[in-house]
């Protein structure tokens with residue numbers, strides 16, 4: 001007699017690769033880990049970069065990120081601990097604190113600074129770069145501060161707390177929705193031994209980043225400060241089980257499948273567009289908004 005269950009066997013997205021990232025510094029000497037690096041841009045399209053920073057020593061963050069330009073993509077900064085003050089050439093400014101996010105569409109270009117507003121204690125957070133489709137790379141820059149209370153969250157029956165920064169999870173819409181790239185950005189807090197399942201749209205590239213504790217994803221252990229690139233297999237869900245109290249970012253998006261040309265803070269589709277960005281920057285065109293606001 002066949003006692004095997006005839007129920008459909010659900011398969012989950014497996015871990016294709018674990019990535020620890022590269023220790024580096026950026027801005028005025030801020031120590032950080034570049035988790036998503038340039039060689040992974042094609043694989044993780046539409047995401048261009050993920051930096052993780054967690055510094056106790058003020059010497060490792062106090063310089064912040066003084067004035068620098070951007071063109072052609074979006075930056076998503078998410079703070080866990082500490083405060084950062086933002087200023088840009090469009091005239092926006094804001095204070096980013098623990099649990100808050102900042103979503104900036106750099107579009108045709110701006111100059112901004114991100115400076116710590118604290119002199120001691122932990123500074124921890126993430127900056128994700130999300131590409132813009134070719135048709136939107138030269139849109140007017142825009143910026144949105146998302147205070148902690150404006151990030152929707154829910155707790156599952158299993159006691160898993162989920163903060164929905166972008167996209168949607170289990171019926172809860174996130175703070176930000178985007179056409180074209182359809183980003184999903186979740187911060188998931190799992191008590192030890194608990195599980196969380198998140199559907200991921202077919203064909204979307206997806207990865208996780210564990211920033212506390214250790215988890216098991218479809219049979220693979222993913223430790224603290226590790227990114228797991230999820231295979232684009234037919235299964236549409238990521239299954240996470242906490243080996244100990246853990247916090248994990250789940251990030252996914254629809255690939256743009258367009259050429260990527262990056263030179264530092266400019267991300268366009270061709271080398272010619274990069275040269276144009278450099279010429280425009282040299283000509284002071286990124287500062288136009290500042291002049292207008294004076």
Ligand code: CO
Pocket residue numbers: 065068070075112
């Ligand atoms: Co910047």
